[in-house]
Amino acid sequence: MAQTTATPSQTSGDLFSVIATDAPSSLYSRMSSKTTVPSNVSKTSPIQTNNFWGNITLGDQSSYIYTHPYVVWKSNINNFTGLAISHQTDAQKVWGPINDHNAPNYFYSAAGIMSMVLGSSDFDNGFSMSLTNLKKMSIDVTLKSNNSNAGSMTSSILQGMGMVTAVYNNLIPQIHSQVGFQSVSGDTAPKAGIDKYKIVLNDGSVWFMYITFTNNQSCQFALKDSSHIIASNSINNCWIQICCGDFSDYDKAAGCYPIxxxxxxxxxxxxxxxxxxxxxxxxxxxxxxxxxxxxxxxxxxxxxxxxxxxxxxxxxxxxxxxxxxxxxxxxxxLPTSANMDPWSSISSFKNASYTQDELNSIRNVAVKDITNDVANLSNVNSMYYSGKILDKFAYVLYVLYYVLKDEDLTKQFLVKMKDAMNRFTGNRQIFPLCYETSWGGICSTGGMSNGDTGVDFGNSAYNDHHFHYGYHIHAAAIIAKIDQLVGDGSWLNNNKTWVNNLVRDVANPSESDNYFPIFRSYDFFIGHSFAHGITVYADGKDEESSSEDYNFNYAMKIWAQVIGDKQMENRANLILAITSRSMNNYMLYMSNNSSIPSRFVPNLVSGIKFENKIEHTTYFGTNAEYVHGIHMLPITPISSFIRKPDFVKEEWESYLINKINGVNSGWKSILMLNVALYDPNTAYNFFNTNNFNYGYLDDGLTLTWALAYSAGVRN
Structure with missing residues (x-):
C-alpha cells in the first residue's frame, strides 16, 4: 500500500495571510514589459494582469469589462460618450454551426451593443479617464470633462453588481442609447430623495434609472430625441443607477451601491x-x-x-x-483526503494499494524510465514544456519510494532529479526568468525584450503562469520530500524561496506582499482561473485547460504540506473545492447541467471559455482528442475530485469511446488514463501490455505513473 503523511484535521482562521514580503531573488534580472501601465492608472501596488477589469488598462482602454450580468466600457463615440452599458438576453445570443456533438460549436453575446450610456452633455467637448483603487475585486473609473468647470463622474466596477452606478460631480447628466428609447416615464419613487424612471428600449428590454439627490438638489429628465435623455441641470455629489429587468426588489437597493x-x-x-x-x-x-x-x-x-x-x-x-x-x-x-498518493472519488475506493503482479509490472517500466537523462530532456526553451518533463519524472521518483519502496533506486534517481531541477532553481535555463517591474511578476525572458507574445505561450505577457509554474512547484515538492527521506535533507532549505516566489507570482494571498498582485490567475467570483494576460481580448479573459488550472492549486497544496504551511494548504483546498463546483457548472457538462444554455450541453466540455463566449475548440486545433484532452491533463491524485466518475463515464461512453481508435498520438494515453477516473480496470489493462507503444504517451506522462495511478485506484 502506498502511504504518505496525511494532513491532520485542523481549524484555521483567516486563510489569506502573507507568504513572504521579501523581494524576489536577485537571480532574476529586473526587466520591464513592452506593454506599459497607462499613465492614467493610479499605481500604488502591483497591477492585476489576468483580472476581469484588465481590458480597461490595455490598448486604447476602450475594450469591454464583463461584470456579469452587465458589460461596461468607455465610449468615445460622438453623441454617445461616457460609460457604456450592455446587456443581452439568451434570445439574442449568436450560435455557431452544429458539430459532431449535435450541438453548436460556439455561442456568444454581441457585447458592443450600447443599451445605455451614462454620460453628460459636458462630455461633448471630450473627456479624460483615470483609474483608481485598483483591487482584485473592484476598480474605480472616473471620467472627467474637458470643459473649464472640469466636472466628473466616478463609477465603482465590481462583478455581480446589480446596478451600474455613477456619482456625478458638477455635471449635467445625459443618458444615451444606440438601441434607442421606445419610452421613458417617471415611476413611483422608492424612497425619499430618490427619483425613478422606467425606460423601455427599442429591442423591448426594460431598464430602470434611479437618481439619488443630496443637499436638497433636484433635476428632471426628459427625452431629447430617440437616443438621448437629458437632465435639466447640473448635479453635484448625486448618483445615477442603471439596471436591467422589471423587478420590484431593485427599489429596495436603490441609493446603495458597492464600492x-x-x-x-x-x-x-x-x-x-x-x-x-x-x-x-x-x-x-x-x-x-x-x-x-x-x-x-x-x-x-x-x-x-x-x-x-x-x-x-x-x-x-x-x-x-x-x-x-x-x-x-x-x-x-474540502478535498482533505486527496494528497500525494493515487486517489479516487469512486465510492468503493479506500486507499491506494497494489498486488504483487501490479508491483512487478510497475517495476519493469520504472527501471526503464529512470534511465532517462532528465537534465538533458528538460533543457528546453519553454517553462511549460520543461515543467511537464520535470514533473512527469517527479511522479516516477514518488513511485520508486512510496509504491515500490526501493530506497536504492530512489536515491539514484533523486540525484538525477536534483541535477535537472537545479538548472531552474539556479535560473540557468535557456530563457531565464526575470522580475518584470511594470506590472509586478516573475516572467520568462523569452519574448520580453521585443514584446513577442508568441514565445512560450506568452509567458512574458503573463499568459499561463499557473499552467507553467504548477508543474515546477509540484516537481519541487516531490524532490524536497524525497530528499528529506533518503537524501541529505538540504534541498528544501536551499530552494524553498525559489518555489515560494513562483507560488507568490500566481497566488499571492495578501496585499502585504508588495511585489505581486493578489491572486494573479484565480478569480474567486467566477470560481476558476484566467490564463490570459496583458493583451486585449474583446470577449474578455479566457481559459482553455481547466485541468492545468487545478493542477497548479494541487501543486500548491502538496508544496504546502512539504513545507508545513497549513494556511497555504487550507487555502489550496478551498480553491480546489470552489473550482470543482465552478468547473462542473461552466466547463464540464453532464447531461443534467442547468447552468449553461441547454443546447450547448451536449459538447460535454467547454473548449475555450471566455467571459463572453464559449467555443468548443482549442488554440492548437479542433481534433476531439485536443478539445477534450486539454481538460484532462495531467491526470493526478486531484483529478477525480474535479472530474467526477459520473461525468467521466458519460463523456467516455457517449462520445470518446467512438473516437479513441482513431487517436494514435500522445493524446491516446491522456484519454485512456482519464478512463481510470471511473473505470480503472480498463485503463490499467490498456497500459499493462507487453510491447506498449510509447508513441501513445503524452510528453508529460510516464508509463510508470500511468500504471501506478490506474492500479492504485482499482483495488
Missing part, C-alpha cells in the same frame, strides 16, 4: 467557508448583487435568506439571481 469587496475565509476539518464582504456607499446599507449558479448552490443560510425577485441572463454562466445583501457567504467540502 469594494474583500475576501475572507476559514476552514474547520473538511469544511471551508469563504465570504465576499462588500463595502457600500450611498444611502442605505444593502445593495443588490447578482449570484452565479455555483454561488447559489453553496450559499449558507446567512446569504440564501437574502434572495430577491431579480434574475437575469448572463453571457456564459446561465441565469443569475439577485440577493439583497452586503455579504456572500459560501461553504464547501
Amino acid at each position: 469594494a469587496c474583500t475576501l475572507s475565509g476559514s476552514t474547520s476539518n473538511n469544511i471551508g467557508t469563504y465570504s465576499f464582504n462588500y463595502t457600500t456607499a450611498g444611502s442605505g446599507t444593502t445593495p443588490l448583487i447578482y449570484a452565479f449558479p455555483h454561488h447559489v448552490q453553496s450559499f449558507t443560510s446567512k446569504t440564501s435568506s437574502k434572495k430577491s425577485n431579480a434574475s437575469i441572463n448572463d453571457t456564459v454562466h446561465g441565469q443569475l439571481i439577485g440577493y439583497l445583501t452586503n455579504v456572500f457567504e459560501m461553504s464547501e467540502n
Whole structure:
C-alpha cells in the first residue's frame, strides 16, 4: 500500500495571510514589459494582469469589462460618450454551426451593443479617464470633462453588481442609447430623495434609472430625441443607477451601491467557508448583487435568506439571481483526503494499494524510465514544456519510494532529479526568468525584450503562469520530500524561496506582499482561473485547460504540506473545492447541467471559455482528442475530485469511446488514463501490455505513473 503523511484535521482562521514580503531573488534580472501601465492608472501596488477589469488598462482602454450580468466600457463615440452599458438576453445570443456533438460549436453575446450610456452633455467637448483603487475585486473609473468647470463622474466596477452606478460631480447628466428609447416615464419613487424612471428600449428590454439627490438638489429628465435623455441641470455629489429587468426588489437597493469587496475565509476539518464582504456607499446599507449558479448552490443560510425577485441572463454562466445583501457567504467540502498518493472519488475506493503482479509490472517500466537523462530532456526553451518533463519524472521518483519502496533506486534517481531541477532553481535555463517591474511578476525572458507574445505561450505577457509554474512547484515538492527521506535533507532549505516566489507570482494571498498582485490567475467570483494576460481580448479573459488550472492549486497544496504551511494548504483546498463546483457548472457538462444554455450541453466540455463566449475548440486545433484532452491533463491524485466518475463515464461512453481508435498520438494515453477516473480496470489493462507503444504517451506522462495511478485506484 502506498502511504504518505496525511494532513491532520485542523481549524484555521483567516486563510489569506502573507507568504513572504521579501523581494524576489536577485537571480532574476529586473526587466520591464513592452506593454506599459497607462499613465492614467493610479499605481500604488502591483497591477492585476489576468483580472476581469484588465481590458480597461490595455490598448486604447476602450475594450469591454464583463461584470456579469452587465458589460461596461468607455465610449468615445460622438453623441454617445461616457460609460457604456450592455446587456443581452439568451434570445439574442449568436450560435455557431452544429458539430459532431449535435450541438453548436460556439455561442456568444454581441457585447458592443450600447443599451445605455451614462454620460453628460459636458462630455461633448471630450473627456479624460483615470483609474483608481485598483483591487482584485473592484476598480474605480472616473471620467472627467474637458470643459473649464472640469466636472466628473466616478463609477465603482465590481462583478455581480446589480446596478451600474455613477456619482456625478458638477455635471449635467445625459443618458444615451444606440438601441434607442421606445419610452421613458417617471415611476413611483422608492424612497425619499430618490427619483425613478422606467425606460423601455427599442429591442423591448426594460431598464430602470434611479437618481439619488443630496443637499436638497433636484433635476428632471426628459427625452431629447430617440437616443438621448437629458437632465435639466447640473448635479453635484448625486448618483445615477442603471439596471436591467422589471423587478420590484431593485427599489429596495436603490441609493446603495458597492464600492469594494474583500475576501475572507476559514476552514474547520473538511469544511471551508469563504465570504465576499462588500463595502457600500450611498444611502442605505444593502445593495443588490447578482449570484452565479455555483454561488447559489453553496450559499449558507446567512446569504440564501437574502434572495430577491431579480434574475437575469448572463453571457456564459446561465441565469443569475439577485440577493439583497452586503455579504456572500459560501461553504464547501474540502478535498482533505486527496494528497500525494493515487486517489479516487469512486465510492468503493479506500486507499491506494497494489498486488504483487501490479508491483512487478510497475517495476519493469520504472527501471526503464529512470534511465532517462532528465537534465538533458528538460533543457528546453519553454517553462511549460520543461515543467511537464520535470514533473512527469517527479511522479516516477514518488513511485520508486512510496509504491515500490526501493530506497536504492530512489536515491539514484533523486540525484538525477536534483541535477535537472537545479538548472531552474539556479535560473540557468535557456530563457531565464526575470522580475518584470511594470506590472509586478516573475516572467520568462523569452519574448520580453521585443514584446513577442508568441514565445512560450506568452509567458512574458503573463499568459499561463499557473499552467507553467504548477508543474515546477509540484516537481519541487516531490524532490524536497524525497530528499528529506533518503537524501541529505538540504534541498528544501536551499530552494524553498525559489518555489515560494513562483507560488507568490500566481497566488499571492495578501496585499502585504508588495511585489505581486493578489491572486494573479484565480478569480474567486467566477470560481476558476484566467490564463490570459496583458493583451486585449474583446470577449474578455479566457481559459482553455481547466485541468492545468487545478493542477497548479494541487501543486500548491502538496508544496504546502512539504513545507508545513497549513494556511497555504487550507487555502489550496478551498480553491480546489470552489473550482470543482465552478468547473462542473461552466466547463464540464453532464447531461443534467442547468447552468449553461441547454443546447450547448451536449459538447460535454467547454473548449475555450471566455467571459463572453464559449467555443468548443482549442488554440492548437479542433481534433476531439485536443478539445477534450486539454481538460484532462495531467491526470493526478486531484483529478477525480474535479472530474467526477459520473461525468467521466458519460463523456467516455457517449462520445470518446467512438473516437479513441482513431487517436494514435500522445493524446491516446491522456484519454485512456482519464478512463481510470471511473473505470480503472480498463485503463490499467490498456497500459499493462507487453510491447506498449510509447508513441501513445503524452510528453508529460510516464508509463510508470500511468500504471501506478490506474492500479492504485482499482483495488
